[in-house]
Amino acid sequence: MPFLFWNWKSGKRDLSTKIFNTAKMEKIPILKMGQFLLVTIQIDLYDRLALNLEADLIQMVRKTEAKGVLIDISAVTIVDSFMGRIIGNIANMCKIMDAETxxxxxxxxxxxxxxxxxxPLTGVHTALNVERGMELLRKKILFNGKETVASDTDYTLDSSE
Amino acid sequence: MEKRLLLPILTTPLTVLNKDAMLINKEQDVVPFRNRVKEYAVKIGMGLVNQTKLITAASELVRNMLRYGNGGETIIEVISKGRENGIRLTFSDKGPGIPNIEQAMKDGFSTGKSLGLGLPGTKRLVNEFDIKSKVGEGTTVMIIKWKNG
Incomplete structure (x- = not known):
């Protein structure tokens, strides 16, 4: 439903396209929590919304320099091949941006x-709930940190796993 | 003796209890359609797993219809055959049609840039799957999911 705004400067009702668009478009909130991003999907996604989320999330990873992304899909009842592909894409893109998903x-x-x-959902890490997911993210980031330190030095034999 | 017992089961006619048609023209129609399917599935007492399978299958087929056939008509029917109740969904579009159905039913084949799981994946999710297509005229897909199937 479009909202009508009273433009006090011109004294007319203002139905600018920008306001119209934001009123029409739903958005999935992305929350920053320390060095992680938290995305909770509370509604069933349609294609456009999922694509927007993908783009927004990558932008946010860059903006906040997040090291990890946690996506909570506990309220999602349907994941079809398109949604699955989007989740896979997000994981791969974040990987390139140096963030775990x-x-x-x-x-x-x-x-x-x-x-x-x-x-297949390959390359996507999962956890049973948010708590365990956070724990896993912390471990992963810690492990990645160690790995890069180890590869800087010459003795990498024991961490080659 | 056995034949006489079996025959009525095999020849039990399929009766349609309820019929509902819905037009799908744009992406925003997909969520209401999914909800409608869910409503009917709940009404006949389908379990959660079967519900999810049915709605996922429906979602795949509706997406196909929108992407390749520019939308079309869907029919949701509550059917019964003997003691079994189920949902039958029919998707018909007037798109370009599928030239090679056998190929389209293979895992990993896609003319678009998707994963190519839509049709074969859908077939795995439902109990009965039927696809008819004529090049230049359109495609009709029919699926049935039984309550306890």
Whole structure:
């Protein structure tokens, strides 16, 4: 529903396209938590919304220099091949931007459907809930930090795993 | 004796209990359509896993219809066959049609830039799957998911 704004300068009702667009477009909030970004998807996504989230998230990773992204899909009841692809894309893009992605809270029925559909979700790390996801992110970032320190020095034999 | 017992089951006619048509022309129609399918699935008492499978399948087919066929018509039907209840969904578009259905049903084949899981994946999610297509006329896909299927 478009909102009508009274423009006090011209004394007319202002229905500028910008306001119109923001009123029409839904957005999924991206929250910054320390060096992580937290995305909680509370509604069933349609294609445009998912694509916007993908773009916004990458921008936010750059802007906030986040080291990890946590996506909570516990309220999502449907993940089809398109949504699955978007999640995979986000994980791969974040990887290139030096951030880890963890998807948490997948519903059992969604997991069953995804496997039967044949969606691999490769390269996407998962955790059962937000708490465990955060823990995993911290561990991963710690581990990556160690790895880079080790590769700077010459003795990398024990950390070659 | 056995034949007489079996025959009525095999030949039990399929009855349509409820029919609902919906036009899909734009992306925003997809979510209401999914909700409508869910409503019917809940109404016949389908379990959560089967519901999710059915709605995911429906979502895939609607996306196909929008992307390749410029939208079309969907029909949601509650059907019963003997003691089984189920949902039948029909998707028909007037798009370019599929020249080679066998190829389109293969995993990993796509003329777009998707993963090519849509049709074969959908077939795995439902109990019955039927696709008819004529080049230049359009495509019709019919799926059935039984309540306990």
């Amino acid at each position: 963890i998807v948490v809270g997948m519903q059992p029925a969604v997991a069953i459907t995804l496997v039967e559909l044949g969606l």
